Amino acid sequence: MNKQQLASKIWDSANKMRSKIEANEYKDYILGFMFYKFLSDKEQKFLQEQDFTQADIEALSEQDTESVDYIKGSLGYFIAYENLFSTWLKKGNDFNVANVRDALSSFSRLISPSHKKVFDGIFKTLETGLSKLGDNSNSQTKAISDLLQLIKVIPMSNKQDYDVLGFIYEYLIGSFAANAGKKAGEFYTPHEVSVLMSEIIAHHLKDQQEIKIYDPTSGSGSLLINIGSSVAKHMNDANRIKYYAQELKENTYNLTRMNLVMRGILPANIVARNADTLEDDWPYFDDNDPINTYEPLYVDAVVSNPPYSQAWDSANKESDPRYARFGLAPKTKADYAFLLHDLYHLKPDGIMAIVLPHGVLFRGGEEERIRKNLLENKHIDAIIGLPANIFFGTGIPTVIIILKQRRQESDVLIVDASKGFIKVGKNNHLQASNIKKIVDSVLQRKDIEQFSKLVSLEDIRKQGYNLNIPRYVDSSAKTETWDIYATMFGGIPKKEIDAYAEYWKAFPELRKDLFTDSDTPYVDLATSEMGNAIYEHANIQTFKAQFNTAFAHFHDYLKAELIGKMQTLHIAQQENILSQDIFKRLENIPLVDKYQAYQALDDQWQSIAGDLEIIQSEGLNAAKIVSPHIITKKKDGKEQEVQDGWEGYVLPFDLVQQHLLIDELTALQAKERALTEASSDIQTIIEELSEEDKETLLNDANDAFVTAAITRVLKQAFEDIETPEIRAINQLLELLANKAKKPEQEQFVRVHPEVQWAKIEAKKDGTYAVAKVKAYLKTLQAAFTFEEDSLEAKLLQVEDLLVQEKELKAEIKADTNTLHLLTKTTIEALESAQVLELLEAKWVTPIVSAILALPNEVIEHLTDVVQALADKYAVTYTETTQKLTEAEHSLASLIDDLTGDDFDLQGLAQFQTLLKGA
Missing domain, CATH: 1.20.1260.30 (N6 adenine-specific DNA methyltransferase, N-terminal domain)
Known part of the structure; x- marks a missing residue:
């Protein structure tokens, strides 16, 4: 596994x-x-x-x-x-x-x-x-x-195992958090939020060789660990990172320490403390030697996800150096107390990231004063609005605030990332592409329509230091509008076409060829074959050719990077290297979303990284290992682990079959298709049965035939078959049952020329045995053709299909087992060159295929857009009203033919009047 x-x-x-x-x-x-x-x-x-x-x-x-x-x-x-x-x-x-x-x-x-x-x-x-x-x-x-x-x-014995252990540890913490409801917030920050904060901080620290990082509300320690992992991508020696953690709850504090130690972090680099962050600030000395160990805690980075808006004791805190410069957070909401604590412990060139509820951006009173002081002193660097329902146990909107101890600029980058997520179960999750886009916007400090905006301090002052994100970034979906003229008379408004200016900029001739020319503000489609007109247009072909040229050698590049350097590449850094290459190729390609391309890379990366870890620690021969596939089965009321075949340690069985055992796989798939067709044909016949026949022929669930019932119905049907020859044969059987002698049989043969006597095997004396006659009778019955749509014809077809289904199931089971074992021996006997080819198919091909599909997605979206514009005004309100009126008058005329008592007729007359509009 x-x-x-x-x-x-x-x-x-x-x-x-x-x-x-x-x-x-x-x-x-x-x-x-x-x-x-x-x-x-x-x-x-x-x-x-x-x-x-x-x-x-x-x-x-x-x-x-x-x-x-x-x-x-x-x-x-x-x-x-x-x-x-x-x-x-x-x-x-x-x-x-x-x-x-x-x-x-x-x-x-x-x-x-x-x-x-x-x-x-x-x-x-x-x-x-x-x-x-x-x-x-x-x-x-x-x-x-x-x-x-x-x-x-x-496994827990080597560097790779630290990764497996850490992954399992965090997976379990996240899973328990998802099941713990509101209690989860005390110890867990969702992994993707942790990664987002870590990537921003790691970029700020990337040139430093020795780093101190601190989480004053450490929970499980995942935030610290993710920052360490992100920072380590830029360092050659991860042991030059020192971790400081503080946690109030003892059991959660123990989680922090366990998590840090199990990740292979040296104990000497772990300084953890069980204390109330707000009440008992980090000790500046060792309790056993306060004089010689005095050392204020100032770190390169602070990251925290404190409890939201909890009450705290602000009494006598005015002179506390953490708060003296900026003000005291209100007693009912400690959010800014935590933020100021974090900021206080930063070195002059330090950076911090904190998760807080959205209200800290706009609440008044003391919080507004603190916010103003932070802004005027240039500490707030960026604000990132996260999707709602992203944290376990709470659906409230949250924000990440990035602060620095010392900044030259006073502007603030405001990012509204609340719309970029996928739904997983009850929670919203950030995808890798969402994280990448947020991080890039923060690092590059650039404006992106409906996503991010660099706001000057002057503009913030005009807003009364209110940082509520919608005041600066409007990410709401544009409301659909309807043109009154086009609604009444038809045509496509030019202004609605103009709304897709990015497409017409990329395809300048396409717009002219898709729509008719008009002096009015309205146009029509110039072709009824709109899809073909778009796909075959010269602008589109140029766009596809431009894209294909940019990625002409992309497969070779990936192969050289991943296959050629697999033993030496830096796994933690490699995804970023590949993404930079993808982004560079897309620099001059319009419309293709580079973050969608990044997602195509990331979708495969976790699997690739896992394989690379194995190969770098165990060698290429690890790809030739086949392990028992273990499943859980119930036996005697108890669940037991049993082996169910085999699985590749690195190379999946289906991949090997598709590339090296294609003949065997194709043959098996053909039988599987035949089985599917046979089963489908049986289901079709079931659906065609009458309710009475279903009761007679099907099981209690009405989803399968009962074989005995089919046999009984067909036997009766055959017995009822009447042809001159069958009638004569039945008469002969009656004679034989009555012990007819030879002369009597010979006489019967002479008077019944309709029987093909030569086909019945006679005795030496020319008489006939009952068994031979009955066998011939069955032959005649079997050869009888029922009417095509008759029940009997369908049941005969079902009999053949059931036999075919049974035979195919047995063959498929045997062939599947044979192919499975053949795949096992094939993997174990692979040549190194074959391993490399299979890894190329597993790692490189899916990424290339996904990225090369992106231009078609752009074209398909444009086609949908144009079709939607055409459909929107295709039927005018005038036409709809006219058809409705015609339908009403038609119905009114039909009322004249209805009969009833006086009251019915009076009611119908009134209804007729309404329909006619009189």
Whole structure:
């Protein structure tokens, strides 16, 4: 399984296992055990690298103080053999919840003093929550054993595994958040929002070699981690990033620390704190040595998603250096208190991003004063309006505010990104293309119609320092208007055609050829073959040729980048390299949305990046690995994991079949089509049956024939068949039943020349056996042709189709299994050149195909636009009214032919009068 499949599998299982435990609470248990497994596996790997034998490892205990000190000095903690995660698994039925309690207690005692702040109390939430996993020791043990079995497959031993582990960790956090409702906001920022903030900050920090980043409301730590990942794209040594985190809730604070450690971040680069950010600012010293450790916290970047509009204690905060310059946030809304706290901790060249409710842009009172001071001191760099319903547990609109400690300019870039999203379940999500467009607009500080605007401080002053986004950027959809003249008399208004000026600029001759020339403000379509006129037009052909020229060698470029450099390319940076090339190719191409092209790249990138990680860490031969495909099945009321065939570790089976086993695949697909056609023909006949026949011939669900019923109806039908020959044969059978002698049979033959006697096998003495006569009778019946649309003809067809369906199903099952196993052996025997060809087909071809389809999408949209304009006024109101009047008069004349009593006729007369308009 890839990391997406593994994460999904673990989530599905965990969600079932949690039973009645709240999702927000259960996450602490599964994530806690994941972290313990991580530390346990890390220690085992370290010991193996230090040449500890298995016997040495099994002998490790607290009593071996020399080894304990050595391991603690290297890792920061020590876990005895009996407490290792792998040892728990080996215990089998002997495992008990007490083993976990003892292990967690021992861990707390055996932390190195140098790592106390990273590891101290990190398992407290898990330790105190074990009792909630069951009513007694047995049920707790069962629940924990199930969890251990669930997470034991997660790899945690190398750099690539950090990515898998981190992906699963965040996937689970996000999934639990989605199920936790309003409680989710306390610990989770949606991944795409986190990435958006991180990309903006990373660009600002890209030239720095040592970086400090800080999240004062760290939650799960995902914001910090994503900034680190984004910044690392521009650095050669990710270990030169230091992470500062502060979180109020202890269980969430533990999540932060676990998440940071599991991402492979050095403990020395993690400084986390469990405290109230607003009440207890970051300590400037170590409590144990306040004089020699005095160090104010100033960082290169701050990122935060604080709780929205919560109450806070602002008493006696006027002199607090965080707020003294700008003012105090109101007691009922701490939004600006968090913002000013973040700003205070920035270095002079620092940058920050904070998520806040939309109200901070326009609310009055103290918030307006703070906003004014921030603007006048040039701190606010950009405001990004996000889609509503993007955060779990709240549907309120939110904004990201980008601030800098020191800016030369006083203008503010305002971005309305509220309309760019896709719907996923109940929530709205930003796509990669949405994020890219927002980031580009912020970094380039450019105006984009209905999206972004660079606003001067002077304009903001005129608005009373109100930053409400609609005052500056109008992203609302244009209201459709109707031209009164065209509505009454027809024609297409030129002003409505003018609204699509970008198309006519790109295709100047097309407009003249599509519409008639007119001195009035109205024109008509110049052709009835509008679609062909557009697609075949010289301007369109030039546009397509221009696009194709720009991307003429794009496939070769991608192949050289991804296939040629797969072992050495920087995975984190490569998507940006490819997108820059795509954007450059599109520079002089009108109408094609470069962000749509970027989305085509990103749609494939996660899969490509995952493959590259595998190949760079395991080599090209990893593409020749085939793994068991595991599914969950119920057996004896219990769900069990069983193998269901095989799957490629890197190369999908269907890809290999399409390229190397096409003959076998084509043959199988032909049988599958034949089966589909047979099944479709059967369904067609079912639909044609009368209700009475359905009751007789179909199952209770009325969706399939009952074979016995078909046989019974056809048998009766054959028995009822009457032809001269069949009648004579039935008479012969009656004679034979009455023991007719040879002379009597010979006489019967002479008087019935209508029977083809030569086709009935006779005995040596010339007489006939009953079995042979009956066999011939069946032959005659079978050869009888029923009327084409008769029930009998349909049932005979169904009989043949059912036989065909059964045979095809058996053949398809056998052929599918044969092809599956052949694919397995084919992958395992691939030559390196074949692997590269298949990777090219998997990575390069889909991107190229998606991007080369973009010009046609532009043309199709233009065709729809022109057709809509033509249809809009194709039928005038005058014509509609005239047809309605004609229909009313026609109906009125029909009333004369109706009869009824006096009251009916009076009513009809009045209705007739209304119809005639009298």
